[in-house]
Amino acid sequence: MTDVRTALVIGSGIAGPAMAMALQKAGIDSVIYEAEPAGSHGAGVFLTLGSNGIDALRVLHADEPVLAAAFPTPAITLRSGTGKRLGESRTGRTLPDGTTSQTVKRADLYQVLHDEARRRGARIEFGKRLVAAQETGGGVRAVFADGSEASGDVLIGCDGVGSTVRRIIDPGAPRPTYAGLVGTGGYATGVDVGIEPGSYEMIFGRRAFFGYALAPDGEVWWFANVPRRDEPAPGDLAAIGGEEWRRRLLDLYAADAGPAVALVEATPDLAAMTPVHAVPHLPTWHTGRMIVVGDAAHAPSPTSGQGASLAIEDAVVLAKCLRDVPGHHAAFARFEAERRPRVERIIKWAARINNSKAAGPVARVVRDGMLPAILKLTADSKAHRQTYDHHIEWDAPMGAPA
Numbered sequence: 001m002t003d004v005r006t007a008l009v010i011g012s013g014i015a016g017p018a019m020a021m022a023l024q025k026a027g028i029d030s031v032i033y034e035a036e037p038a039g040s041h042g043a044g045v046f047l048t049l050g051s052n053g054i055d056a057l058r059v060l061h062a063d064e065p066v067l068a069a070a071f072p073t074p075a076i077t078l079r080s081g082t083g084k085r086l087g088e089s090r091t092g093r094t095l096p097d098g099t100t101s102q103t104v105k106r107a108d109l110y111q112v113l114h115d116e117a118r119r120r121g122a123r124i125e126f127g128k129r130l131v132a133a134q135e136t137g138g139g140v141r142a143v144f145a146d147g148s149e150a151s152g153d154v155l156i157g158c159d160g161v162g163s164t165v166r167r168i169i170d171p172g173a174p175r176p177t178y179a180g181l182v183g184t185g186g187y188a189t190g191v192d193v194g195i196e197p198g199s200y201e202m203i204f205g206r207r208a209f210f211g212y213a214l215a216p217d218g219e220v221w222w223f224a225n226v227p228r229r230d231e232p233a234p235g236d237l238a239a240i241g242g243e244e245w246r247r248r249l250l251d252l253y254a255a256d257a258g259p260a261v262a263l264v265e266a267t268p269d270l271a272a273m274t275p276v277h278a279v280p281h282l283p284t285w286h287t288g289r290m291i292v293v294g295d296a297a298h299a300p301s302p303t304s305g306q307g308a309s310l311a312i313e314d315a316v317v318l319a320k321c322l323r324d325v326p327g328h329h330a331a332f333a334r335f336e337a338e339r340r341p342r343v344e345r346i347i348k349w350a351a352r353i354n355n356s357k358a359a360g361p362v363a364r365v366v367r368d369g370m371l372p373a374i375l376k377l378t379a380d381s382k383a384h385r386q387t388y389d390h391h392i393e394w395d396a397p398m399g400a401p402a
């Protein structure tokens, strides 16, 4: 029987609301504390939820509103900057009812998850930036930037790649690693991109990487990843300004085949340019009554297309551990033993793809030559199946690690 009755959930991106819903299912009360005001959109314009992420949402009965805001994108066509088709990468598997991976605007996903958590009675307090946390005799106390405090039995850090909870758990924890890329994106209408709705294409451009998907309503969702060797200091990218970034993107993609230039031109507002970070390996995910999940514990590079799905899986598995494993410490240890091998395998795989996005001229030739064969080999590989077929059985008790 668990000793946990109440949890403080820090961060209300993807892991946070999923965590609150999963805890509720496990009979544990929680309050979510989010640093930003209500309606914040986070970094990145849109994302793809793999079949495993949808399946995990399904455990929480929270998949339907997400599917209503998304559209299916079962595969991505990869091209070189010359327009040559390099192959196809499946973004997931097909669930028994025919559902495949889905692409959704980040702002919509956040909103839908907030609404769904709140509909079930979860409390989300916005404008509450955690700055400190301490263990008290039988619990944990969180302190926020506005001077307010909150107490609970455990504190769960769902506070993303720049996590404060991670630093509180282990002040010596490695910093997120900069992936050598900065990214932006946007939404364009009125551009004929010559693909079917639901198609998703990515271009290894000569100087920068580009991706775009055609939504059923004709809007084209796109993102750009631009190699940049040095990690930008806070404020550096914002200081450049949207119109200057537009000019630079038009220049970067000018020599590439495909619709990048037309899409950048047709987009009213570019999303803020942000650096891409990953958290590949932390010595520990928990201490005492505090734990990190989602990006705070293990952010893969965005190339994996798995960060959001893994965050939702984490929420479900941690709630199961707290439900089944006696004592919070043992429950946290069980969670880490269950999750670490899976997420670190996916992170390693994603890091390899990231390197090829920022490839120089020689590496580019090698990549374009080898990628078609690699894509064929990995299409139905064990790793692919392990990633996307992953299913969490809510009713199965969390026994000892296998």
Ligand SMILES: Cc1cc2nc3c(=O)[nH]c(=O)nc-3n(C[C@H](O)[C@H](O)[C@H](O)COP(=O)(O)OP(=O)(O)OC[C@H]3O[C@@H](n4cnc5c(N)ncnc54)[C@H](O)[C@@H]3O)c2cc1C
Pocket: 010, 011, 012, 013, 014, 015, 016, 033, 034, 035, 036, 042, 043, 044, 045, 046, 047, 048, 049, 050, 128, 129, 130, 131, 158, 159, 160, 161, 162, 163, 164, 165, 183, 276, 293, 294, 295, 296, 299, 300, 302, 303, 304, 305, 306, 307, 308, 309, 310, 311
């Ligand atoms: C450009 C880009 C593209 C991506 N594409 C994909 C994709 O296609 N598929 C995919 O699965 N993943 C993708 N990802 C990764 C995915 O976005 C993350 O893995 C996912 O958002 C992780 O969810 P999270 O809840 O752990 O963190 P987040 O979504 O980052 O949420 C963290 C929340 O915590 C809040 N917070 C931070 N600090 C504090 C604090 N001190 N106190 C209180 N609140 C705090 C933040 O404001 C935020 O709301 C992409 C990421 C980027 C940057």
